[in-house]
Amino acid sequence: PFDVLVVGGGPAGASAAIYxxxxxxxxxxxxxxxxxxxxxxxxxxxxxSVKHTEGPKLAxxxxxxxKEYNVDVMNLQRAKRLEKKxxxxxxxxxxxxxxxxxxxxxxxxxxxxxxxxxxxxxxNKGVAYCPHCDGPLFAGKDVAVVGGGNSGIEAAxxxxxxxxxxxxxxxxxxxxxxSVLQERLYSLPNVTVVKNAQTTEITGTDxxxxxxxxxxxxxxxxxxxxxxxxxxxxxxPNTDWLGDSVERNKFGEIVVDKRGATxxxxxxxxxxxxxSAYKQIIISMGAGATASLSAFDYLVRSxxx
Ligand code: FAD
Numbered sequence: 001p002f003d004v005l006v007v008g009g010g011p012a013g014a015s016a017a018i019y020x021x022x023x024x025x026x027x028x029x030x031x032x033x034x035x036x037x038x039x040x041x042x043x044x045x046x047x048x049s050v051k052h053t054e055g056p057k058l059a060x061x062x063x064x065x066x067k068e069y070n071v072d073v074m075n076l077q078r079a080k081r082l083e084k085k086x087x088x089x090x091x092x093x094x095x096x097x098x099x100x101x102x103x104x105x106x107x108x109x110x111x112x113x114x115x116x117x118x119x120x121x122x123x124n125k126g127v128a129y130c131p132h133c134d135g136p137l138f139a140g141k142d143v144a145v146v147g148g149g150n151s152g153i154e155a156a157x158x159x160x161x162x163x164x165x166x167x168x169x170x171x172x173x174x175x176x177x178x179s180v181l182q183e184r185l186y187s188l189p190n191v192t193v194v195k196n197a198q199t200t201e202i203t204g205t206d207x208x209x210x211x212x213x214x215x216x217x218x219x220x221x222x223x224x225x226x227x228x229x230x231x232x233x234x235x236x237p238n239t240d241w242l243g244d245s246v247e248r249n250k251f252g253e254i255v256v257d258k259r260g261a262t263x264x265x266x267x268x269x270x271x272x273x274x275x276s277a278y279k280q281i282i283i284s285m286g287a288g289a290t291a292s293l294s295a296f297d298y299l300v301r302s303x304x305x
Contacts, residue, residue: 001087001099002028002072004295007079008106008238010036011281012271014062015288016104016295021069023296028072028098030079030090035059036108037272038281042124046133047281058281079107082245084264101302102266102295105239105246105254106288109272109279112234114146118202119231126208126228131155132280134230138163143228144211145169146199152232153177153185159230160188167224169197169213197222202229237273249275260291266302268295 004020006013009031020027033039041055050058066073074092081091087099111129113119119127128134135158143163145156148170154177156168168175168185173195175182185191196216203210203223210225237252247255247263254262254269256276262269268291270276271284 001101002026003101003299004028004104004292005030005088005090005098005100005102006104006106007031007082007090008036008108008271008273009034009062009073009075010106010108010271010284011038011062012108012273012284012288012291013104013106014066015285016106016270016292017066017071017073018069019289019292020104020295021066021071025296025299026072027070028074028100029066030074030077030092030098032076032078034063034073034075037110038062040123041133043137044133044281045136078241080241082242082267084245084267088264088266102268102298104260104288104291104295105242105262105267105269105273106271106284106291107238107241107273108284109235109237111231112236114199114231114233116199116201118204118208119229122202122204122208122229125206126204127202128228128230129232131158131230131232132278134228135159135162138228140164141228142167142224142226143230144224144226145230145232146211147232147234148172148175148177148193148195149232149234150177150181151235152230153181155230155232156191157181157184157188160185160191163228164190165226166191167211167226168193169199169211170195171198171216172196235272235279239273251275256291258290259294259297260287261294261298266295266298268292268298
């Protein structure tokens with residue numbers, strides 16, 4: 001068996017694997033797609049100490065760093081079941097069952113898409129999902145936020161301070177965000193809120209130049225000219241495969257303590273799949289390190305044979 005088996009090969013998983021391997025213990029990584037979300041990212045400017053990099057370049061560095069160590073990397077493999085017996089068992093979609101004394105779950109998350117024409121085409125060309133990451137790219141420009149929940153309204157408030165103007169498009173008849181956020185939003189001079197707005201298309205040529213929506217009350221089609229669209233209709237953790245084997249919150253995020261421990265002894269979690277407060281590369285990497293050191297501590301203390 002492995003001493004530490006990491007499920008997921010994004011920033012959290014890579015960090016966890018390196019920290020484990022540096023203890024000289026038997027370490028494995030199972031990843032559906034080594035690199036994770038950063039493979040879909042263009043510019044990264046908030047990975048501290050690196051002024052600017054590109055997602056695929058950072059993913060290649062992650063892989064290179066992991067491969068410096070004796071880590072058994074099983075790429076393009078998807079985990080489908082976790083079960084705690086004497087060891088923790090991870091069953092893969094190909095039928096193989098891996099055993100490990102401890103497991104770190106780092107399966108990340110994915111942004112929910114609107115699924116309209118232009119969204120995929122203009123991804124990283126005006127269509128963005130993370131205001132902390134891409135907000136500054138739209139300084140002084142006009143943008144829209146799709147989604148009127150807490151994350152959408154937080155994004156709109158954040159972007160209002162950087163951009164020229166923010167249009168919030170909410171599908172329902174009311175914003176769903178907390179009232180304190182709504183009050184703050186409505187106090188801002190450069191924000192327009194449109195309710196009952198069904199986004200139909202993100203338009204552009206080589207990059208985004210506008211957004212079209214149907215006013216669900218009047219049935220009228222409208223178009224707003226702008227440079228950026230932030231999609232904020234939910235971040236979904238990749239944790240369905242766990243079923244009830246590990247405690248998750250109502251959003252599906254794995255519940256962890258400050259050491260990254262889950263409710264199952266020997267099972268840890270880190271990064272976007274967990275209930276950590278914010279979802280960022282640097283935060284995921286830190287959480288991966290924490291979970292890995294905790295797994296090592298667990299192995300020492302439990303002295304599993
Ligand atoms: P992920 O990166 O999601 O990695 C999850 C890993 O688990 C992947 O290898 C995946 O293939 C694997 N996996 C999933 N399910 C399974 C399974 N069942 N079995 C096996 N493997 C599985 N953050 C920043 O800090 N700065 C930025 O500029 C920035 N820009 C972003 C731009 C975009 C377009 C996106 C989508 C995100 C951006 N983020 C940015 C957020 C950042 O990418 C994430 O916070 C970070 O990647 C989370 O790392 P993670 O390791 O927790 O998860």
